Amino acid sequence: MRGNHTVAEAAVRAGCRYYFGYPITPQNETPEYMAERLFKVEGGVFIQAESEIAAINMVIGASMAGARVMTSSSSPGISLKQEGISFLSALELPAVIVNMSRGSPGLGNIAPAQSDYFQATRGGGHGDYRNIVFGPSSGQELANLTFEGFDLADKYRIPVMLLGDGMLGQMMEPVEFPPEISVKKLPHKEWVLSGAKGRPSRILRSLFLDPIEEEEHNWKLMRKYEKIAREETRWESFQCDDAKMIVVAFGIGARIAKGAIKRVREEGLRVGLIRPISLWPFPSKSIKELSKKVKHFFVFELNMGQMVEDVKLALEGSGEVHFYGRPGGIIPPPMELARVISSQYYQRKLR
């Protein structure tokens, strides 16, 4: 199944009945699939909104009503959604947002890239907030993480972002979906807007004119984020046990890195991979742990250096970090990456 279709199908199976989106390459297949799918399923609502801004605000409305709702876009469109995402976070509303990143900044191009890492993990919008951000690196992960994303969004009342890229969105891979959830069996939400029947009226707002209230609201959000960081950090460890150099890569970059590592291992180089799956919360602890044994890290991303900052922060100075990046939609083959890795390996006299 094509990646863009996979996220849509996974969402519907997770009980999502509301999708608001806008055409932008390379994720057009997602709204197209959703239009077909949601018009056929009971209670399904699909709107092609007038802009990505309108779409994210429709998401806010439907989420306020307690619905499982999704939107998707690509880099420039995600930029447009930033105010809305800040509002979703401040209002503590669940939603799933999919970004199939493309060459940037500006209009960029429609080729895959990983240059929205900062936008996704550093907020992107205004204010002190975090969203759960996943970096899937396969069609199967797209399915699993989209599905789970709805559960986590509801559990923590937080937006969940799937940071994909144009290649993942277009690739066709075999996928197995988790068992479908019935909309009727979704957990009841105590806080939604529904008309003040049999209860006092309810307000969902993010405006706290009193600084004391606003401060407490920020602390409340931070306590939630700390809990999520303790319980939802995910990563994959690949051939790290005997490694002398650790590659750190996410998403499609990690697929290439695995191919490169297999090659250099054939030459006897002891290289492993840490693949963050949750980009926020970032697996800082596991990287710090590794740095007790391994001092050399190699960060590979399809951008000019974004996740590398999180790696350096995680290490807190206890490791050397080399960065290799290709922006703009250039996808280096594993061979090229393998050459760069081995060249670094030798330069550092790890042989």
Next chain:
Amino acid sequence: MKKVFTRPRSLKQTPFHYCPGCGHSLLHRLIGEVIDEMDLREKIIGVPPAGCAVLAYNYLDIDMGEAAHGRAAALATGLKRALPDRLIFTYQGDGDIAAIGTAETIHAAARGEKITTIFVNNAVYGMTGGQMAPTTVLGQSTTTSPGGRKEQRDGYPIKLSEMLALAQGSAYIERTALNSPSNVLKTKKAIAKAFRIQLDGVGFSLVEVLSPCPTNWRMSPVESWKWIGEVMTTSFPLGVLKDVGDKRDAD
């Protein structure tokens, strides 16, 4: 003797923070009265604007969900699609609806979203201190149109209700004013009708209310009522602009 006029039950006891003579105070009361009379409190959800009325939820005792500036029509669309049997309305100022929110408003009307919009037109950006608004009339002085709005320099005001009447999805568009007891009551009647249009599932409904802003117009409340009648209505004529229930269109 019987008490024949009192605060509607759907309004909280909180005294209004609005300026003396502000249209919001009157309009909140009218909405409260309509909610009481049509027994809507348990099924209505409101979307307040960014503007002086951002705190509308301190007064209206109903479910309310905050929207970003200009995006109320999109947020209301999401709410209405998820809760089709509730009454969803937005309450927006002229900047909210006709500057930053123009796209969302026009498209909600074009899609025929069954929501109601109350468009509070006071020809300025009130909360931020009186800057020029899309509905500031020619010759009107504001902090960003010093000396009065000039066509060459500042462009023309926007007649959003006329534009929305063109949208095929809009079912009922009326412009009223808050500048006399009779017009106040006509406004209330228009709001009730707009809600009825939504309850009957006909389409998008909107009431544009010419509303006094004595503070930013630098007038007394009594003078501001006069200014609406003498100046604003020449740019923004009162009346029904669209009513699909009615065979005739706007006069």
Next chain:
Amino acid sequence: MNLFLDVNRILQHPREGPVVTAYIEINPELCKDCQLCISVCPNQLISPSDQLNPKGYRPVQFVEKQAKKEERKCKGCCLCAVSCPEIAIEVYRG
């Protein structure tokens, strides 16, 4: 109560309609002295005052006692209450 019908009738025929006795109560704590009520009362039964309320406004006052000498009476038309932004006026009619 169908306030709309009552007031509409009075607006159309200010001197007709049944003879009623009525009075209003103005809450001085809510009044912001906008004087819209003064401008609409057909019998000039409200006037400004120089009292101060806790918010620093000078609330208007119902002057029927003075007006009775000239036989100006409150008819309970509610024009003042309808025009008052602060809902500071309650109307009694019997």
